[in-house]
Amino acid sequence: EMVMTQSPATLSVSPGERATLSCRASQSVSNKLAWYQQRPGQAPRLLIYDAFTRATGVPDRFSGSGSGTEFTLTISSLQSEDFAVYYCQHYNNWPLTFGGGTKVEIK
Amino acid sequence: EVQLLESGGGLEQPGGSLRLSCAASGFTFSNYAMNWVRQVPGKGLEWVSSIRTDASTQYANSVKGRFTISRDNSKNTLFLQMNSLRDEDTAVYYCAKIGGSDWYFDFWGQGTLVTVSS
Numbered sequence: 001e002m003v004m005t006q007s008p009a010t011l012s013v014s015p016g017e018r019a020t021l022s023c024r025a026s027q028s029v030s031n032k033l034a035w036y037q038q039r040p041g042q043a044p045r046l047l048i049y050d051a052f053t054r055a056t057g058v059p060d061r062f063s064g065s066g067s068g069t070e071f072t073l074t075i076s077s078l079q080s081e082d083f084a085v086y087y088c089q090h091y092n093n094w095p096l097t098f099g100g101g102t103k104v105e106i107k
Numbered sequence: 108e109v110q111l112l113e114s115g116g117g118l119e120q121p122g123g124s125l126r127l128s129c130a131a132s133g134f135t136f137s138n139y140a141m142n143w144v145r146q147v148p149g150k151g152l153e154w155v156s157s158i159r160t161d162a163s164t165q166y167a168n169s170v171k172g173r174f175t176i177s178r179d180n181s182k183n184t185l186f187l188q189m190n191s192l193r194d195e196d197t198a199v200y201y202c203a204k205i206g207g208s209d210w211y212f213d214f215w216g217q218g219t220l221v222t223v224s225s
Contacts, residue, residue, distance in 0.1 A: 001168075034211035036152075043201055043215040044144075044152065055206075055213060087152055091210035095167050096154040 002026055002090050006099035012107040019075040021102045023088035028068045032092035035064055035073045038101075039084045047086075048073065078104070109133040109214045111202045116219030123192050123223075129185040129202030129216055137180040140205045142212060143187050145198035145221075155200070156187065157210065170196075192223045 003026040013019045023033065035048040046055040048064035051071060061076040075082055083106055088099040115127040129141070143155040156176040157165045164176050175188040185202055199218040206213030 032209070036212075043217055044212070045215070046206065046211065046213045049206055049209070049211045049213075089152070089154075089211065094165050096157070096210055098152040098154065100151050 001095055002029065002093070002097050004088055004090055004097050004099035006086075006088055006102050008102060009100070010103045010105060012105050013078050014107045015080060016077050017107075019078055019082075019104055021073040021075075021086055021104070023066075023071040023073070023099050025069045025071075025090055029090040029092035031067050032090055033064075033066070033071050034089045034091065035062075036087045036089065037082075037084050038087065039081075044087065075104070109204065111204065111214060111216035113200065113202050113216045113219040116200065116221045118222045118224065119192050120225050121193060121223055124188070124190045125192065125221060127187040127189065127200055127202075127219060127221070129187075131183045131185065131202075131204070134204070136178075136183040140210075141176075141178060141185045142203045142205065142210075143176060143185075144201045144203055144212065144215075145196075146201070146218070147198045148220075153198075157205075158185070189221070192221075194223050197221060197223045 005024045007022045031051040033051045036044040038044045052064040065072045085101045085103045110132045112130045140159045142157045158176045173191045177186045201218045202216040203212035204214045
């Protein structure tokens with residue numbers, strides 16, 4: 001089973017600053033990697049798929065990069081609505097697995 | 108507008124059964140694979156099961172042999188039959204649609220809470 005490891009577990013950032021979140025796969029997943037945002041009390045929302053393609057309606061301050069085993073989600077200038085938990089998920093093979101999440105909190 | 112509305116959650120005893128439903132609208136349901144993902148309150152996301160358009164299925168090892176995913180394309184509804192429930196099945200269960208033809212999830216329902224406790 002593919003293990004997805006996200007770091008850091010918590011990231012403290014000031015509004016307007018840049019946030020960089022990491023996701024590592026235990027084996028190569030090619031570019032089959034998605035990122036989700038989950039705000040408190042809400043369902044997850046798709047941000048990025050195929051490692052770097054923004055989903056419909058996602059602001060361009062969100063960007064994804066990487067391939068193989070190392071991936072990054074960058075939020076260029078944090079807005080108040082971006083403070084949330086972020087999950088990566090691979091879909092290269094079965095079973096599908098998620099990372100443990102990174103909580104982005106206000107510094 | 109895509110909408111996914113789960114129902115059927117509640118309190119059940121260990122060893123019991125529940126059937127979850129997900130009513131879909133706003134897209135051609137029969138053309139898309141569908142999925143169940145769960146989340147223990149305060150914890151991370153766990154994929155549970157998927158069903159393709161041809162009704163072939165996949166399951167997480169943690170639920171294989173106990174849970175059954177199915178779909179009724181005439182009613183635009185996804186199901187999850189959960190048998191032999193365990194305490195560790197307690198979670199919010201989300202219904203999710205795949206994006207395009209690959210196994211990421213572009214739309215999610217709001218979830219239904221399943222609590223397994225004596």
